[in-house]
Amino acid sequence: MVPLPYVLGLAALLFSLGLYGVLTQRNAVRILMAIELMLNSVNLNLVGFARYLEPDRPGGQLFAIFVMTVAAAEVAVALAIILVIAHRRDDVDIDKINLLKW
């Protein structure tokens, strides 16, 4: 069995990578991909903890399933909105999406 610290370390690394992507990427689709990385790190954490804390109860694994489905719904809405933007201006660089500011 893989020791828990390895799982948590990988999850933390993935999460940091995702957060870095969210903060540095300028393309909306890439930011979405970075967010997916963050969510997957959470899933790793949940499943890893569940394996060690309560191997006979499904709490953590169940949560991971919910995270996946919610993420899919979120991505569907996100891509739909990005499609609308792409229709309007042929570009999804968030630096150029700048109608709103004070």
Added chain:
Amino acid sequence: MAVTGMNFTLLLPELILVATGILLVLLDLFTEQKRVLVYAGLAGVLASLLALIPGFGTTASIWADMIQVDSLAGFFKIVFLAVTALALLVSLEYVERRQIQAGEFYALLIFATVGMFLMASSLNLLVIYLGLELVAIASYALVGLLKQDGRSVEASIKYLLVSSATSAVFLFGISLVYGTTGSLALPQIAQALAAGAASQPVLFAGMLFLLAGLAFKVAAFPFHMWAPDTYEGSPTPISAFLITGAEAAGFAALLRVFLVGLPGLADAWTTIFAALSVLTMTYGNVTAISQTKIKRLMAYSAIAQAGYVLVGLAVATGQGTAAMLYYLLVYAFMTVGAFAVIILVANSGAGEEISDFRGLSQRSPFFAWALVIYFLSLIGIPPTAGFFGKLNLFSAAIAADMTWLAVVMVINSVISAPYYFKVIRTMFLEEAAEAEPVRAPASLTWATAITLVVTILLGLVPDQVYSWVRLVAGAL
């Protein structure tokens, strides 16, 4: 393996709302009469309100402890239903004029309300997360429904990217708390904390992640940057709905997570909330002064108000919670009321700049005076409801030996006065570009009248309502 505690009676309010939402989706497909949708939505909200009655005063954990029915949940559900009903009323004209897809608009509004219900009525982090996402995903679409307006779509994508990133942060916090305490249920987490888990650094990190994630949802400084853009770009009724409903739901989740789940770390988080509170109210008020667009002004005002409400969490007492609840109730009505007037002006053909309010006192005295009362209430001038809301928060801070926080609140109220008065001055002292009276549709008049009555009433008889929220806060 039967599911324990299956109780359909106590879940009925949620079930009715879900059914209403689906009914709206289907109705929209088979009818051209879009007004029917609003009436059906209002009927569903009313039915859900009536279905709350049997559960009143009971405290029960149903559906395998996934749903918690208690008076705090009941209180928040009443607030959410009121906000949704008012949002439906003020949307009627707006949706027709802007040719927004009505079916999606109203159905998503109802589904978002279901999400708020889940956020307020669960002691399980999984359900709280699901509620949060239900509100969030529905509102991404709602914010972007003005498809022909570039600002709306832009607000939508910005809101979506920031909000889903913070959801991930919130989730990471959940996973850490789950890992250190071995449970997703808040009461068990509190037990684990009391049994010694509180000293673990990982748990502390988890708490910070949870705090950051939820602080984003209530637009507290420095997690506010999505709020002004989102509230400015989205359809105006949706701005009102999100500022009042979604924010109240965020506070409900904050109350549950921190007061029920993490009291063992109270020393740390009360300090953080106090700091967030001061920063949020000051930032909101100072930035609001220089705004020229009314919706952006209201957005920064909303940030400032979130700062006031955070005082209740900073003191972390029953009195503080009661003051928070009272303020959220008052805030919902006065803010939706103010947005009703903004929608009226926008519908009359003028824009959403503050200068578009010129001469509103001649063009439509009722609405102009209504806006004055909402604004006085937002500043906190007696005898309006907002005054008592702030007074409660103020005395809660004093009682908890945080006089400095109370002083900051008062200073901030003074700072906030000028930008509200700027709008009032524009309405009463400047000449209108066109003198003809504004035609007010019945739905907007009703919404304004209801919110006006509640705002005045809560100011005239604050004690009865306050003793009620005191009871509710005791149930937490």
Added chain:
Amino acid sequence: MVINYLEVGIFALVAVAFVAITLAIGSLLRPKNPYANKLAPYECGEIPVGDGQVRFHIRYYIFALVFLVFDVEIIFLYPWAVVLEQLGLFGLVEMLIFLGLLVVGLVYAWRKKVLRWV
């Protein structure tokens, strides 16, 4: 523990070596006769038309979105199927309601003409 990784390491070495050696033998033995047509993309014998990187029609994305949502919701069917026998009739009805909600989504997509190819 360590010995397990050793096996993996040997296996990896053998895998790399196998590919390298076969390629090397092939390049030594085969006749060499390069000409331009050999580099052309193979499209079942047809003469290639246009660029390899075409823009897909925007409609594909809408289908993909609808597919994505329905596809992922099926994840709930797996844990449900495992415990269906214990749950009995109640579980069946629950899942039928859940699937019914998905059907509402499908009806919505159908009536909004998302499924029609124009």
